[in-house]
Amino acid sequence: AEPVLPPHGTGPEAALRTLVHALAEGAADPADPLCAAHLHCPPLAVATAADLAASALNPSMDSWDQAPAASALEALVTRALATEIHPTADALVTTGGTESNQLALLLAREATAHRGPLRLLAGENAHHSLTRAAWLLGLPEPVTVPAPAGTLDPAALDEALNELGGPHTPFLVAATAGTTDAGLIDPLHDIADVCAAHRARLHIDAAYGGGLLFSDVRRHLLHGIDRAHTVTLDLHKLGWQPAAAGLLAVRDPDDLATLAHRADYLNADDDTDAGLPDLLGRSLRTTRRPDILKIAVTLKALGRTGLGALVDQVCDLAQHFAALIDAHPRYELYDTPTISTVLFRPTGVDDTHLAHVRRRLLTEGTAVLGRADLTGRRWLKATLLNPHTRPGDLTTLLDLVTGAGEEATGTPPAGPPHTTPDLLEGTTPR
Numbered sequence: 001a002e003p004v005l006p007p008h009g010t011g012p013e014a015a016l017r018t019l020v021h022a023l024a025e026g027a028a029d030p031a032d033p034l035c036a037a038h039l040h041c042p043p044l045a046v047a048t049a050a051d052l053a054a055s056a057l058n059p060s061m062d063s064w065d066q067a068p069a070a071s072a073l074e075a076l077v078t079r080a081l082a083t084e085i086h087p088t089a090d091a092l093v094t095t096g097g098t099e100s101n102q103l104a105l106l107l108a109r110e111a112t113a114h115r116g117p118l119r120l121l122a123g124e125n126a127h128h129s130l131t132r133a134a135w136l137l138g139l140p141e142p143v144t145v146p147a148p149a150g151t152l153d154p155a156a157l158d159e160a161l162n163e164l165g166g167p168h169t170p171f172l173v174a175a176t177a178g179t180t181d182a183g184l185i186d187p188l189h190d191i192a193d194v195c196a197a198h199r200a201r202l203h204i205d206a207a208y209g210g211g212l213l214f215s216d217v218r219r220h221l222l223h224g225i226d227r228a229h230t231v232t233l234d235l236h237k238l239g240w241q242p243a244a245a246g247l248l249a250v251r252d253p254d255d256l257a258t259l260a261h262r263a264d265y266l267n268a269d270d271d272t273d274a275g276l277p278d279l280l281g282r283s284l285r286t287t288r289r290p291d292i293l294k295i296a297v298t299l300k301a302l303g304r305t306g307l308g309a310l311v312d313q314v315c316d317l318a319q320h321f322a323a324l325i326d327a328h329p330r331y332e333l334y335d336t337p338t339i340s341t342v343l344f345r346p347t348g349v350d351d352t353h354l355a356h357v358r359r360r361l362l363t364e365g366t367a368v369l370g371r372a373d374l375t376g377r378r379w380l381k382a383t384l385l386n387p388h389t390r391p392g393d394l395t396t397l398l399d400l401v402t403g404a405g406e407e408a409t410g411t412p413p414a415g416p417p418h419t420t421p422d423l424l425e426g427t428t429p430r
Contacts, residue, residue: 028368033386033393034400037370039180039208039234041385044216050297051242061093062286066277070290071277075369077296081233082249084213086226090253091233092244092282092292097207097289098129100232103284104203105133105172106169107230110258112201121145121160123152123186126418132172141378146271148184150374161198171200177222178208179236181372181381182334183341185209189224196227207246209211209339211238215309218315221338238311238339238385241294258279312341313387313388321382321394328404329368334379342371343379346405351378357404369399 031042061074074093082089092099092290099151109118120134120142134142144163152175161171173195175186188204195202204225210233213225225231228251235245244311246255261280270328272278280286298307308313316339317368325333325344334343345354354371358380361367370381380401 028169031386031388032368033389034397036384036386037368039383039385040236041237041240041387043236044223044240044302046301047241047294047298049398050294054293057290059290061283061288061290062278062279064271067290070293071279074282074292075277075295075372077292077299078247080299081247081295085228085231085249086251088140088253089249089251090256091247091249092256093288094248094283095244096236096246097127097205097232098132098404099206100234100246100248101127101129101174101203101205102133102136104230104232105130105137105139106284107199107250107255107258108170108172108203109137109139109370111255112172115168115170117214118172119143119164120168120174121157121164121171121200122175125150125179125181125184125186126150126176127180127207128176130205137378147186150179150184152176152186152191153192154187157191157323158197159195161194161200164224171195171198172203172205172367173200174205175228176340177204177206177210177225179207179210181341181374183208183337183339183383185338187224188222189227192224193226194212199229202228203232205232207232207234208237210234211307211311212339214304215315216308216313217312227250234296235295238314239295239298239307240310240385240387241298245291245295259284289347310387314389317389317391317394318342318382318384320391322357324391324394324398328398331398334374340384342382342384343374344382345377345379346401349405353405354380357401360404360407361400367397369397369401 030040051249052343061067061070064071078091078093082091092103092397094103105120112118118139120139121316123145124147131142142234143160145160146153147183157173159234164171173191175188175191177185177188179340193203206222206225208424209222210231212221230251231249233247233249235241239245263280267278267280321342325331325342332345332347341360346357349357355378358369359367367399370383372381374381382397
């Protein structure tokens with residue numbers, strides 16, 4: 001094998017040709033219709049082009065003199081996106097859902113520090129980054145609230161808050177709008193009512209579901225999101241951005257004062273007194289790239305209607321795929337999808353063989369599917385984020401799973417061959 005650091009370089013053309021080709025040939029391509037395992041979107045070409053420009057210009061967002069135009073752009077775009085949630089809100093740019101959730105816990109801890117140690121309550125369906133953030137910030141062990149139907153139970157939340165302490169105990173409740181396993185949305189408005197009754201702060205992890213804000217058809221699924229103190233958004237999921245493109249929206253911008261930080265070479269007093277923006281309080285990072293550029297270009301290029309159409313397209317496609325599975329005698333559907341995640345499994349295949357099916361498709365390079373363990377069973381997971389996926393691709397996907405399942409069990413499937421693969425044929429997602 002060639003050394004990673006050779007004594008003498010090969011030159012840029014050979015290096016790019018060799019390594020970029022190697023990366024592309026060994027990549028899981030999110031633009032392939034049969035690559036649907038994770039919340040990993042195919043990025044828009046216009047966003048990718050903007051990202052290349054950001055890399056070439058290489059402004060650093062830790063001081064105004066390094067990025068005057070990018071700084072102004074970030075302020076405008078973050079504010080515009082935040083007001084989609086609440087008219088007084090502001091937002092910070094993050095690397096994604098994990099950093100946004102960590103910042104939400106930090107802001108909650110500092111805002112309630114005068115009342116004692118913050119207690120985090122999160123549903124069984126919550127993202128793992130919340131528990132990790134509590135550990136990182138030295139908070140008490142989070143309280144897990146039952147989510148019997150896959151979503152956080154408001155009655156169980158109310159009971160847990162009653163058991164933990166009185167109205168003076170500082171609580172942060174983390175709800176989810178778009179779970180990783182099934183794309184489910186907690187009853188946000190009801191949870192907000194419980195939080196208000198207990199003087200608890202509310203954080204909503206909408207890393208997946210936040211993209212529904214662009215859709216006039218599905219925005220109502222996020223009813224109650226405006227009542228959250230903080231909201232995680234992640235546009236490298238249902239926003240078609242190259243990673244990273246995360247945000248944390250904060251309903252009360254005064255909460256951000258806790259992030260204030262001084263470094264004379266970056267935000268000297270005389271510069272801020274003269275009116276230059278102070279950017280160190282916009283992130284826990286120092287050097288950070290202008291990820292806002294690709295988001296801004298996308299918003300301008302597509303507008304609300306364009307982004308909303310993409311959201312509706314993949315969500316409608318998930319509905320179509322679910323209908324195809326439900327009508328198929330050899331498959332079982334978990335439930336009607338809420339966003340664009342579809343869980344299903346072949347009938348007559350146990351969990352061990354189901355794992356073999358998924359790995360066979362992966363190693364053969366024919367399809368990439370995720371997995372989820374829910375209701376005591378294992379399911380195959382298709383997360384549909386590619387607007388170019390067509391109904392025929394979904395029929396092909398089921399045929400591949402069927403073939404891999406037959407090989408896994410070593411026996412022909414029970415029942416007659418499926419003869420209605422055209423349920424979705426000829427339809428075009430809206």
